[in-house]
Amino acid sequence: MDVTTTLLLAALTGLVTGAGLIIAIGPQNVFIIRQGISGAHIAPVIAVCVVSDIVLISAGTLGLGAVVAGHPAIVSVAKIVGGAYLIILGALAARRAWRPTATSMTNDDPSRTRGLWAALGTALALTWLNPHTYLDTVFTLGSIANSHADARWAFSIGACVASLIWFLALGFGARKMAPMFASVRAWRLLDGAIAVVMAALGIGLIVMS
Numbered sequence: 236m237d238v239t240t241t242l243l244l245a246a247l248t249g250l251v252t253g254a255g256l257i258i259a260i261g262p263q264n265v266f267i268i269r270q271g272i273s274g275a276h277i278a279p280v281i282a283v284c285v286v287s288d289i290v291l292i293s294a295g296t297l298g299l300g301a302v303v304a305g306h307p308a309i310v311s312v313a314k315i316v317g318g319a320y321l322i323i324l325g326a327l328a329a330r331r332a333w334r335p336t337a338t339s340m341t342n343d344d345p346s347r348t349r350g351l352w353a354a355l356g357t358a359l360a361l362t363w364l365n366p367h368t369y370l371d372t373v374f375t376l377g378s379i380a381n382s383h384a385d386a387r388w389a390f391s392i393g394a395c396v397a398s399l400i401w402f403l404a405l406g407f408g409a410r411k412m413a414p415m416f417a418s419v420r421a422w423r424l425l426d427g428a429i430a431v432v433m434a435a436l437g438i439g440l441i442v443m444s
Contacts, residue, residue, distance in 0.1 A: 241385075242389040243389070244386075245387070245390040245393065246389040246390065247393060248379075248383075248393065249380065249389065249392065249393025249397070250393035250394065250397045251397075252376065252390075252393075252397075253395070253396075253397030254397040254400075256371040256375060256376065257288070257371070257397060257398055257401050261365070261367065261436065262321055262361045262365060262432070262436055263361045263362055265429050265432055265433070266357060266361055267280060267281065267284065267402065267405050269409075269425065270406065271408070271410045271412075272412050272413055275350065276350065276351045276354040277406045281406045283355055283358045283362070284362060284398075284402050285398055285402050287362040288395065291368065291369070291372035292394050292395055292398070293395075294373055295372055295373035295374065295375075295376050295378070295391075296376075296380040298381065315441055316364055318438065318440030319437065321436050321437030322434055322437035322441075324357075324361075324433045324437075325437060328426045328430035331426040332422075332430060365440075366440065372394075376391070376394050
């Protein structure tokens with residue numbers, strides 16, 4: 236098998252493996268769906284999520300996963316902090332579901348700059364405060380990448396491409412669903428579902444810490 240074929244197979248394996256780990260219902264994906272439906276800063280939010288995945292996957296390929304694995308206390312603290320943050324987000328979603336407002340259902344916030352930074356901050360927090368992110372990207376993908384030896388960066392690139400494709404499809408695909416959310420009732424149902432998912436994931440993280 237020549238070098239080009241080896242690299243292509245490693246990249247394809249990275250693409251499939253990355254897609255398998257990334258495509259799951261988690262707090263980050265739920266947030267992107269809501270942003271996509273509302274049309275609120277979806278492009279910069281997707282950019283933050285993709286760049287974060289690239290950084291984390293690259294760190295795992297460089298061997299950072301082995302370093303963090305040697306300090307389990309870091310993981311425990313991350314689970315508690317991340318779990319608490321998810322519970323707070325769940326409570327905010329529950330409040331929106333209970334008492335929806337115009338700005339909670341659209342992107343009509345009079346301060347678009349403040350809205351942008353809030354959205355980016357939430358995207359960053361949901362990525363970097365979620366221990367499962369490290370488990371999937373740094374530990375799992377990093378370990379598999381290094382098993383490909385000289386083709387590890389081809390595998391890593393494939394996994395990064397999977398992240399890019401998924402987040403673009405998720406965010407802009409959700410935007411197509413916007414007409415379905417023209418009513419207050421639809422937004423209340425969405426926020427109610429988000430509240431349940433966020434709270435369940437947050438409690439689960441704290442219990443497992």
